[in-house]
Amino acid sequence: MEFSLLNDEPVSAPGDDLLGAGRAARELARLLHDSRAATPLTLAVDAGWGMGKSSLMRLVDAELRTREGVHTVWYNAWTSTGADALEGLIKSVLMRFDRRVLRRALHRVSEQRALIGVFRAALALVAGPLGIAALVDRLWRDLSVDARSRNAMRDALRELTAEWAASAPYDTRRLLVVFVDDLDRCSEETVLAVCEAVKVYLDVPGLAFVIGCDRSALGPSGLLRDLSPAGSAFMEKIFQTSYRVPVPAVADVRAYVDECAGRSGIQDLLGDHLVELIAHRSARNPRRIKRLINGFGLECALNPVWESFSAEAVIRVLLLQQLYPDFYRVLLARDGADVHAAREFLRYRAARRVLSRPFAQPAEGAWPVAVDCLLAYDLVAPEPDRPEDRSMLLARLEEYLPTGFPELALDQNFVRLIEELMALPEVDDLVGQLQQGAPLLAAARPDGAPEPGPSVPSGSARPPYAGMQVLWIDDHPERNTQFVELLEAQGARVWVATDRDRAEHVLGVTRIDLLISDVQRGLDREAGLTDLRGWRESERYQGPAVFFTSRTTPNREARARALGAQVATSGALLFRYAEEAYEQAEP
Numbered sequence: 001m002e003f004s005l006l007n008d009e010p011v012s013a014p015g016d017d018l019l020g021a022g023r024a025a026r027e028l029a030r031l032l033h034d035s036r037a038a039t040p041l042t043l044a045v046d047a048g049w050g051m052g053k054s055s056l057m058r059l060v061d062a063e064l065r066t067r068e069g070v071h072t073v074w075y076n077a078w079t080s081t082g083a084d085a086l087e088g089l090i091k092s093v094l095m096r097f098d099r100r101v102l103r104r105a106l107h108r109v110s111e112q113r114a115l116i117g118v119f120r121a122a123l124a125l126v127a128g129p130l131g132i133a134a135l136v137d138r139l140w141r142d143l144s145v146d147a148r149s150r151n152a153m154r155d156a157l158r159e160l161t162a163e164w165a166a167s168a169p170y171d172t173r174r175l176l177v178v179f180v181d182d183l184d185r186c187s188e189e190t191v192l193a194v195c196e197a198v199k200v201y202l203d204v205p206g207l208a209f210v211i212g213c214d215r216s217a218l219g220p221s222g223l224l225r226d227l228s229p230a231g232s233a234f235m236e237k238i239f240q241t242s243y244r245v246p247v248p249a250v251a252d253v254r255a256y257v258d259e260c261a262g263r264s265g266i267q268d269l270l271g272d273h274l275v276e277l278i279a280h281r282s283a284r285n286p287r288r289i290k291r292l293i294n295g296f297g298l299e300c301a302l303n304p305v306w307e308s309f310s311a312e313a314v315i316r317v318l319l320l321q322q323l324y325p326d327f328y329r330v331l332l333a334r335d336g337a338d339v340h341a342a343r344e345f346l347r348y349r350a351a352r353r354v355l356s357r358p359f360a361q362p363a364e365g366a367w368p369v370a371v372d373c374l375l376a377y378d379l380v381a382p383e384p385d386r387p388e389d390r391s392m393l394l395a396r397l398e399e400y401l402p403t404g405f406p407e408l409a410l411d412q413n414f415v416r417l418i419e420e421l422m423a424l425p426e427v428d429d430l431v432g433q434l435q436q437g438a439p440l441l442a443a444a445r446p447d448g449a450p451e452p453g454p455s456v457p458s459g460s461a462r463p464p465y466a467g468m469q470v471l472w473i474d475d476h477p478e479r480n481t482q483f484v485e486l487l488e489a490q491g492a493r494v495w496v497a498t499d500r501d502r503a504e505h506v507l508g509v510t511r512i513d514l515l516i517s518d519v520q521r522g523l524d525r526e527a528g529l530t531d532l533r534g535w536r537e538s539e540r541y542q543g544p545a546v547f548f549t550s551r552t553t554p555n556r557e558a559r560a561r562a563l564g565a566q567v568a569t570s571g572a573l574l575f576r577y578a579e580e581a582y583e584q585a586e587p
Helices: 022-034 053-064 084-094 099-110 113-127 131-143 147-166 188-201 229-236 250-264 272-281 286-302 304-308 311-323 325-332 341-355 366-375 389-399 412-422 427-437 477-489 500-509 527-537 554-562 571-584
Strands: 041-046 070-076 175-181 207-213 241-244 469-473 493-497 514-517 545-548 566-568
Touching: 022 041, 022 053, 022 175, 022 207, 041 053, 053 070, 053 175, 053 207, 070 084, 084 175, 084 188, 147 175, 147 188, 250 272, 250 286, 272 286, 272 311, 272 412, 286 311, 304 427, 311 325, 311 412, 311 427, 325 341, 325 427, 341 366, 341 389, 341 412, 341 427, 366 389, 389 554, 469 477, 469 500, 477 493, 477 571, 493 500, 500 527, 514 527, 514 571, 527 545, 527 554, 545 571, 554 566, 566 571
Parallel strands: 041 207, 041 241, 070 175, 175 207, 469 493, 469 514, 514 545, 545 566
Antiparallel strands: none
16 A cells, blocks of 8 residues: 655645635635725734644635735745844735835835935835845835834835825725734744734734734743733734634544545545544644644554554554554553553453442453452452442552553543454554564654764863763663663763662762663562662662653652652653753762
8 A cells, every 4th residue: 555645734725625714714805805994904813733724824815816906915924033023024015015106105205304315225226127126125224224214114114005005996995915824933032023013014004914823822821921011911902803713523524534544545544433533632633633644654654563464453553653652652661561551451441340330230250350450460359248449449550550541541532442453363463563673662762852962072062961970770771772872972971780789789889870770670560669779778879860661650650759769751851860860960
């Protein structure tokens, strides 16, 4: 089967609208067209990341271009930084005006005594071969010198826009609609510069602004949380009205998933249930849906592990990877349980059905399953005639399970996905292959782990961990090779031990600034915790410690805290704790 990637470009034509945004686009275009007499005005198209702001604005743009007397210009705020945004937006507007209107406006302004020299130079450009772009550049350069010039520019823009709007070859006034996209992705400085351009310099009749942003990201608790009261009041005046893009209807999202799957080539792998699962777990977010489907295609095309297994097994495992990444990480772990995480979850869920209903009669065969689950974690099985003990035992059981299991047990989409996966005869072989092909935290480099720092030439600044002594204990050191190399590349000296005896030898001969340990070794699920407790009690080691594991449970977290240690389930956390330890280390 051949796959292709989906692009992330916004919809730009009505024929590409798969989520029903066309009706809203037509209404917004009509509203802007009919409100030309009420300009200046600013409309916010409000939505979260990936929810279709840009697509809706492109459709509005396409609708407006079909209407007589309406002109549009598009400005992506994300392409500018800081004060450049002010210049970029004003220039974008000026470029849309007619050359003859610009020439007449410059003649008028040149008559102002203080600016005669400035505009004579500009007028030479008007008549010259350099065209409007060169004129606009020179005009901006001459008018943005100081506050007095900027005031003149504001007045000039007002007159220029008024003349342009009134110079239509028909009865109605012309309208220029300026689309500003991705404002919520910009820095605070850029946001304020764009808003200054809109409200101070371009707040003139004949202009309407449509600004795509997530209003919550620009609010007091978001990007602009440090604004003064005066600044907040200024921001409140920017938008006359807002349109909040609604979450697409369920039926539209299902059709969208089907269409994306067809375009990418995975449509034969998705049944109705899996389509619904993608729609639900993506929060009906079009961008997330595309990213999920692209992830499927890339994995199936590039990862040789999938070649030996059925499409049904592959797509379900990939759904776990994409939709439930924390569970997928635990699934790939070989740490702390006698079965892999998918079987462990179903065993827990079966026990939960019995233990969460203390006074209900268990279904036939359910009681032995619950007992076996408890015994797998060395917990005493409840007496059948003491139902009040069951809730207590369920709470104890969940202390030894991966942290997310209780919440996942309430997610029917997840439960069904796991049940379908585990019904396939090849699942254990597939999970085993994935576990063998992945290091401790899956993939070649764990999410968030820092890349190796640049090489540090002799005589330059010290590496981040220069002189730091690290003891790393793990009975499978090959899983950690990349992390050890990262630490050493940044100046640390890493001692590797595979068991307690070797670790105690290192502790006896050198000062250690950070101890990194696994939790389970061999059949001993608590080896790392037991060793550290012994070294704390004997005062053999009192420094910072991190347990590096894919599997974290409430019990492990509580015991680690009691020993003054951290638990890291990702490369990002591991290196953050390493940095903290380095700062505490003796010089």
